[in-house]
Amino acid sequence: MNLFKDKEPHRIPITKDVCQERWKQHALSRVWRHIVPATIPWKHYNKKFEFSVVSYNILSQLLLENNKYLYKSINSDCLKPDRFQLIIKELESYDADIVCLQEFDHQNREIFASHFGPKGFDNIYQRKPHIPYQEKDDGCFMMYRKEKFKLIKDASLGLYKSGEGLLDKPNCAQIALFECNDGSQLCVANTHLLYNPRRGDIKLAQLSLILNQIQKTVNPLEQCGGVPVVFCGDFNTCPSAPLYNLMKYGKLQYSEYTPDKISGQKGFKKLHKVAPGLWNDSEMGFHEHGLVHRDENELIQCRETYRSLSQGSSLLAQAYRDLKCSKCSDLYPYKQGSISHNINFRSAYDHIDSDGRTKEVTTYIQNDARTVDYIWYSNHDNTPQNCAHGHSCDKHCSSSVLTLKSIRRLLTKPELFNMGKLPNKILGSDHQALHASFTMYSEPVPNSSGRN
Numbered sequence: 001m002n003l004f005k006d007k008e009p010h011r012i013p014i015t016k017d018v019c020q021e022r023w024k025q026h027a028l029s030r031v032w033r034h035i036v037p038a039t040i041p042w043k044h045y046n047k048k049f050e051f052s053v054v055s056y057n058i059l060s061q062l063l064l065e066n067n068k069y070l071y072k073s074i075n076s077d078c079l080k081p082d083r084f085q086l087i088i089k090e091l092e093s094y095d096a097d098i099v100c101l102q103e104f105d106h107q108n109r110e111i112f113a114s115h116f117g118p119k120g121f122d123n124i125y126q127r128k129p130h131i132p133y134q135e136k137d138d139g140c141f142m143m144y145r146k147e148k149f150k151l152i153k154d155a156s157l158g159l160y161k162s163g164e165g166l167l168d169k170p171n172c173a174q175i176a177l178f179e180c181n182d183g184s185q186l187c188v189a190n191t192h193l194l195y196n197p198r199r200g201d202i203k204l205a206q207l208s209l210i211l212n213q214i215q216k217t218v219n220p221l222e223q224c225g226g227v228p229v230v231f232c233g234d235f236n237t238c239p240s241a242p243l244y245n246l247m248k249y250g251k252l253q254y255s256e257y258t259p260d261k262i263s264g265q266k267g268f269k270k271l272h273k274v275a276p277g278l279w280n281d282s283e284m285g286f287h288e289h290g291l292v293h294r295d296e297n298e299l300i301q302c303r304e305t306y307r308s309l310s311q312g313s314s315l316l317a318q319a320y321r322d323l324k325c326s327k328c329s330d331l332y333p334y335k336q337g338s339i340s341h342n343i344n345f346r347s348a349y350d351h352i353d354s355d356g357r358t359k360e361v362t363t364y365i366q367n368d369a370r371t372v373d374y375i376w377y378s379n380h381d382n383t384p385q386n387c388a389h390g391h392s393c394d395k396h397c398s399s400s401v402l403t404l405k406s407i408r409r410l411l412t413k414p415e416l417f418n419m420g421k422l423p424n425k426i427l428g429s430d431h432q433a434l435h436a437s438f439t440m441y442s443e444p445v446p447n448s449s450g451r452n
Contacts, residue, residue, distance in 0.1 A: 029415060032437075033354060034406045045401065045441035049182045051148060052437035054096040055232035055375050057192065057363070058087050059429040060103035060138035070365055071423075071430075078423045084108060086428035088115055094408070094435050097145045100174070100190035100232040104141035112141070122146050128170040129158035140174045140190045140233075152185070153177040155217045159191075159206045166205035169194050173210045175217055177227065184400045184442035187218045191233040200262025201274045203236060203243055204254060204339070211341045219342075228402035228440060229343060231376040234431070238264035239351045239371055247345050247376055255337025265372075276337030346379035348407050348436040360410045363431045364422045369413040375436045377402055400442040408435035 061081055064071065071079055088111075091099060099121075109125055116123075127139035144151070155175040161167040173191035180186055191210055193203045219226030237243040241264025246252040254262065258271040351360050351371055362373035379402070410432050416422065422430040 029411055030408050030435075032406045033409050035404045044444060046443040047182050047184065047441065049180050049184060049440045049442065050405070050437065051097040051180075051186075051440070052094075052435065053098045053100065053188070053230055053232060053375060054091065054094050054433050054435045055100045055102075055190070055373060056087070056091070056433040057102040057234045057373060057429060057431040058084070058104060059423065059431065060105050062105060062137040063103060073366070074421055074423065075425075078425060078428075083423055083428035084111065086423075086426070088112070090427070090433065091116075094433065096435060097148050098188055098230075099143040100188065101141040101143075102190070102192040102234045103138050105138050107137075109141065112143070116143055120146055122151070124151065124154055124156065124174065124176060126156040126158075126172045126174045128172045129160040131160060131168070131170045136170045139172050140192060142174050142176060142188065142190050144176075144178065144188075148181050149178040149186070150181075151176060152179050153217065155213055157209070157213055159193075159209055161209075164205075166202050167209065169202060169206075171206055173206075173213070173233075175210070175213050177217055180440070182442065184440060185227045186400075186402075186440065187214060187227050187229045189214055189229065189231040189233070191231075191235070193234065193236050195236050197236075197263065197265035198260050198271070200237075200241075200243060200257070200264075201254075201259040203263050204246070204252075204274075207235070207243065207246070208339060208341075211343065215342065226378075228400050229345075229376075229378040230402075230438070231345065232374070232434070234373050236263060236265065236372050239347075240264065246339065246341070247374075248347065250342065250344070251338065251340040253338045265370075274337075344379050345376040346404075348375040348377060348404055349410070349434065353412055354409065358412045358414075361413050361416070361432070362410060362434065364413065364416045365430050366421075369416065373431060373434055375434050377404060377436075377438065399444065400440055402438055402440050405437040405439050407437075408433075410434070 061084075064079060068079075104125070106125065106127055109123070113123055121143045123141060123143045125139060125141050128136035140156075153176070155177065157173055157175070159167060159171040159173060160169065171192060171194055173189060175187065175189045178186045178188065189210065191206075193206050196202070214229060214231070217227075218229055231247075235243065235247075242252055242254065242257050242262045244264070254274050255276045256273065258273050260266060260271055262274070349360060349371075352358070353360055360371055361369040362371045363369070411419070416432075419426060
């Protein structure tokens, strides 16, 4: 029996006292889950820096107004702009050091800045690109605690390129490089990828553009190590989908999938598989293999090398499958219709509740509850071998190492259902906030072997 599709159960009126009681229940349910890291690197570093990050899609008011059919079963009082006061209250209770918000209406910047500014926060904002007939009033908003972080570089970008067919949508991303108060550095990224379940190919191109920008920001010399990265946002992709696996494993043979299957949200009939060559190298400025920025001469050399091998004799045609393109990456063979990146990401959440059975969900719209929001972090336990320094990467080539300390538990679908469909009198958005705390170790001890 489907408990979530049939008639609504009777609920008591939502009075002020009921709201306060349910808020307490929400706070008690979203407890911290502590993470035991695979390795403990503290012996090999002199400094330890702790911080926490929140990622939250707060539901743009303009998008809500334009898509009211999605919220026809929601109390109209819960859909008014006053709901942002609930979001501010919720964010206050988390007391995070960095807050990454998606679907942030630009007119709310002054409201949030005036509220969190006196509490020691500064902010940056990236509005979605202005494209004819696709006007958007929202974007990505990032707040950071000034006593802990100093903004060094804002490398934010719009995910739109004129003339590049797969990048014709008004999405955006924030990429911020910070100096921490202990002298170490941290990169934090924040994005909201396209929703359209049919167009996973567009999401793949958008994500590739962001990953390329991150790699240029944290590791411009393309050596191992680099600056630790925390990557937050609404990726509009499900766990174990190909797009998710690109983040987790660093590579994807995208030509094996139809566009709808790439993000795993829905299945559609009569869609063809994605053709190799997602974009024009010259237009994008980087090769899809390795997502590394290259000048035009280098891109031409890569293409000519591939063409000569793939179109040659049968032996040469076979050889291209094992070709390692020194201009792009030493990690993966250069295969037509494949894509790869060199950042070792891990999801802070494992997408299963502590009972080991119930799936975590980050959004609940109508009767559709699923995970689409993530906090990714660069993980020191999965470092590539044979680094640019000429030795095995069991040594700490990076000046800093990031480890996950704990995550704030997500409410399950039954718990959200009992609380009331989102948004409601307790939670002001149709998404849940993700909250993770980290420890960053820096200043390697000389002659340290790096592993226990």
